Amino acid sequence: MTPRAEPVPDLSPLARERLAYRRSRARRSTLVALVSTVVFAAVVAVCVTSTPGWPRVRATFLDPAIAWSSLPSILDGLWLNIRVLVVTEIGVLALGLLIAVLRTLRGPVFFPLRALATGYVDLFRGVPLLIALYLIGFGVPALRLQGVPTSAAVLGTITLVLVYSAYLAEVFRAGIESIHPSQRAAARSLGLTHRQSMRLVILPQAVRRVLPPLLNDFVALQKDVGLISVLGAVDAIRAAQIASARTFNFTPYVVAAVLFILLAVPTGRIADTMATRTAQRQGLS
Amino acid sequence: MNTPVLQVRGLVKNYGPTPVLRGVDLTVEEHRVVTLIGSSGSGKSTLLRCVDLLEEIDDGQVLLDGVDVSDPRADVAAAQRRMGIVFQAFNLFPHMTVLQNVTLAPRVVHGVGTEEAEERARELLGRVGLEAFAGAHPDRLSGGQQQRVAIARALAVRPRLLLLDEITSALDPELVGEVLAIVRELAASGMTILMATHEMGFAKQVADTVCFLDDGRVLESGPPAQVLGDPLHERTRRFLTHVVEAGRLT
Numbered sequence: 001m002t003p004r005a006e007p008v009p010d011l012s013p014l015a016r017e018r019l020a021y022r023r024s025r026a027r028r029s030t031l032v033a034l035v036s037t038v039v040f041a042a043v044v045a046v047c048v049t050s051t052p053g054w055p056r057v058r059a060t061f062l063d064p065a066i067a068w069s070s071l072p073s074i075l076d077g078l079w080l081n082i083r084v085l086v087v088t089e090i091g092v093l094a095l096g097l098l099i100a101v102l103r104t105l106r107g108p109v110f111f112p113l114r115a116l117a118t119g120y121v122d123l124f125r126g127v128p129l130l131i132a133l134y135l136i137g138f139g140v141p142a143l144r145l146q147g148v149p150t151s152a153a154v155l156g157t158i159t160l161v162l163v164y165s166a167y168l169a170e171v172f173r174a175g176i177e178s179i180h181p182s183q184r185a186a187a188r189s190l191g192l193t194h195r196q197s198m199r200l201v202i203l204p205q206a207v208r209r210v211l212p213p214l215l216n217d218f219v220a221l222q223k224d225v226g227l228i229s230v231l232g233a234v235d236a237i238r239a240a241q242i243a244s245a246r247t248f249n250f251t252p253y254v255v256a257a258v259l260f261i262l263l264a265v266p267t268g269r270i271a272d273t274m275a276t277r278t279a280q281r282q283g284l285s
Numbered sequence: 286m287n288t289p290v291l292q293v294r295g296l297v298k299n300y301g302p303t304p305v306l307r308g309v310d311l312t313v314e315e316h317r318v319v320t321l322i323g324s325s326g327s328g329k330s331t332l333l334r335c336v337d338l339l340e341e342i343d344d345g346q347v348l349l350d351g352v353d354v355s356d357p358r359a360d361v362a363a364a365q366r367r368m369g370i371v372f373q374a375f376n377l378f379p380h381m382t383v384l385q386n387v388t389l390a391p392r393v394v395h396g397v398g399t400e401e402a403e404e405r406a407r408e409l410l411g412r413v414g415l416e417a418f419a420g421a422h423p424d425r426l427s428g429g430q431q432q433r434v435a436i437a438r439a440l441a442v443r444p445r446l447l448l449l450d451e452i453t454s455a456l457d458p459e460l461v462g463e464v465l466a467i468v469r470e471l472a473a474s475g476m477t478i479l480m481a482t483h484e485m486g487f488a489k490q491v492a493d494t495v496c497f498l499d500d501g502r503v504l505e506s507g508p509p510a511q512v513l514g515d516p517l518h519e520r521t522r523r524f525l526t527h528v529v530e531a532g533r534l535t
């Protein structure tokens with residue numbers, strides 16, 4: 001809510017009375033929300049802690065000492081996740097946009113490119129991420145090619161880029177196709193070439209329009225970067241796994257989960273804000 | 286006599302199996318204003334889009350300054366650069382300011398420097414009375430103001446021929462006047478214009494020639510007094526009666 005301006009002194013008694021009423025309603029809503037939240041949390045806490053297995057669960061999942069001792073190695077692992085995430089996001093934006101543009105090319109000359117892009121999307125949107133990770137992460141090093149990276153983190157990043165680009169390409173394409181055809185006609189009538197119209201007129205509008213769903217896919221990606229642990233890269237999940245095996249306790253997994261959630265919250269909030277802003281703008285025009 | 290700026294000869298355009306234009310002949314001389322009238326769906330927009338080479342034509346020719354630009358070997362972009370078009374709506378680029386809209390083509394297509402392009406853009410915006418809105422985004426402007434910017438943008442590349450497609454029909458009545466006033470000024474300054482319009486009163490005052498388009502052909506054309514006042518064909522007469530009933534002939 002935006003802060004309401006102070007009442008203008010020469011407000012009519014009627015308006016003043018209404019303003020007072022609105023304020024008292026707002027205070028009441030806040031109070032109700034507060035009370036209901038506290039009651040709900042208390043009920044959940046009582047229900048969980050009164051279950052017969054609770055002491056065992058608390059010992060194996062929520063041990064503060066183990067959480068503290070495993071934190072440094074998990075944070076180290078998370079740093080790898082973050083680096084992989086940033087590189088993947090940049091790669092995905094570039095490749096996704098390229099594929100989307102290829103799919104919108106018209107004319108027989110571009111048929112091979114268009115078909116290639118379509119095939120790419122079909123392939124990588126259909127294959128489960130885990131299988132793609134296995135095939136690329138274990139298959140490529142097995143080829144023993146000179147100069148081809150064999151590091152688990154690098155191969156994991158490449159796989160994530162390949163798979164997520166297929167999703168983002170479709171998001172971008174939907175954005176491109178949502179731009180009114182008159183915009184392209186207007187650009188062409190000004191003498192802009194196809195590439196110039198795309199770059200200067202269509203894409204800037206399309207990208208703006210798909211920003212909310214795009215950020216949503218980024219939130220999904222933030223969790224999926226943890227899957228590179230299946231290739232043996234020591235990321236947050238792998239570090240938690242190691243700590244867990246050492247202590248015979250599941251608390252390190254809980255620590256990793258909390259860290260992943262904290263990582264996802266800002267992106268989620270940004271996505272929400274973007275979606276609201278887009279909705280508002282569309283409501284205006 | 287000079288070569289006409291635009292000559293359309295036997296233009297045919299089909300959308301799939303449906304013929305929309307069945308052989309249109311039309312000439313626009315330099316410094317003249319030609320208006321296209323005709324009922325909804327008669328093909329006015331299609332004709333303008335074909336002239337601007339935004340649609341591929343099925344038969345006939347479009348000659349710009351005597352050169353056949355509809356030839357598949359002709360340079361489409363070069364021909365388009367010599368024409369400006371304003372549509373009914375959705376003209377402006379919403380992610381750019383008014384100034385950026387007007388300077389885009391001069392900068393990107395014609396290689397004019399930013400400073401020079403902006404100077405000329407401000408001059409044009411002044412001409413359409415919108416200098417103060419240079420930094421605003423189009424969604425802050427009224428419909429009439431947006432169309433005036435669209436005209437300024439079309440003029441920014443100094444076109445040989447200006448094509449206007451019912452540029453006032455999406456506007457509230459009180460905004461129509463401000464846009465038409467600009468067109469009137471352009472006509473007075475010697476711009477060559479081909480425009481589709483439902484504003485018969487305006488056509489009567491400003492046009493040198495009125496073309497009545499019916500069933501994909503130019504049924505009759507001539508000076509406004511003759512075509513609008515004393516049409517040769519029964520079909521034209523009936524169209525004009527409908528227009529009068531709708532209160533458009535003032």
Ligand SMILES: Nc1ncnc2c1ncn2[C@@H]1O[C@H](COP(=O)(O)OP(=O)(O)OP(=O)(O)O)[C@@H](O)[C@H]1O
Pocket residue numbers: 300305323324325326327328329330331332451
């Ligand atoms: N892209 C298209 N695909 C198929 N048919 C089309 C297309 N564009 C126009 N038409 C058809 O061509 C005919 C002429 O349309 P056009 O828009 O040129 O008419 P108009 O004279 O401009 O009408 P209005 O006064 O309503 O703007 C119409 O019957 C229309 O349905």
Ligand SMILES: [Mg+2]
Pocket residue numbers: 329330331450451
């Ligand atoms: Mg039309």
